[in-house]
Amino acid sequence: MTDANPQPAAPQPAAQLTTAEDNQWASFAHLGGILSFLPSLIIWLIFKDRGAFTNVEAKEALNFQITLTIAHIALAILGSILTAVTFGIFGIIQGLLWFALVAVAIIFSIIGFTKAKDGNHYRYPFALRLIK
Numbered sequence: 001m002t003d004a005n006p007q008p009a010a011p012q013p014a015a016q017l018t019t020a021e022d023n024q025w026a027s028f029a030h031l032g033g034i035l036s037f038l039p040s041l042i043i044w045l046i047f048k049d050r051g052a053f054t055n056v057e058a059k060e061a062l063n064f065q066i067t068l069t070i071a072h073i074a075l076a077i078l079g080s081i082l083t084a085v086t087f088g089i090f091g092i093i094q095g096l097l098w099f100a101l102v103a104v105a106i107i108f109s110i111i112g113f114t115k116a117k118d119g120n121h122y123r124y125p126f127a128l129r130l131i132k
Contacts, residue, residue, distance in 0.1 A: 017051035023119050026057035030112030030122065033105055037065035057116050061109070064127040068105050075101070
């Protein structure tokens with residue numbers, strides 16, 4: 001007699017990434033920084049246990065993107081106050097600083113992407129190391 005309610009099979013751990021896949025996802029973690037910190041976070045959460053290179057590089061990219069997000073928030077708060085105090089004059093400087101932060105994010109994300117796709121580690125010149 002067969003069991004009418006068979007127990008579901010236990011979930012199996014995901015397969016380890018090949019070297020090519022590891023390099024690919026690590027490079028995508030860096031390139032995703034052009035958009036925001038979310039691509040790096042998602043890649044790190046999904047692949048951190050499946051590829052050592054992706055784990056290291058996605059954490060590095062995520063730390064850099066979190067640093068830039070903090071800088072954007074600080075610029076918005078400080079810029080709003082200084083714009084009000086200077087009767088709008090600082091608004092021009094605030095716009096230039098915002099553009100500079102975006103340019104830095106794009107440039108360093110592309111550099112990280114090119115290094116990681118070749119299997120080389122990339123360390124951003126500045127980043128708060130919040131995710132260890």
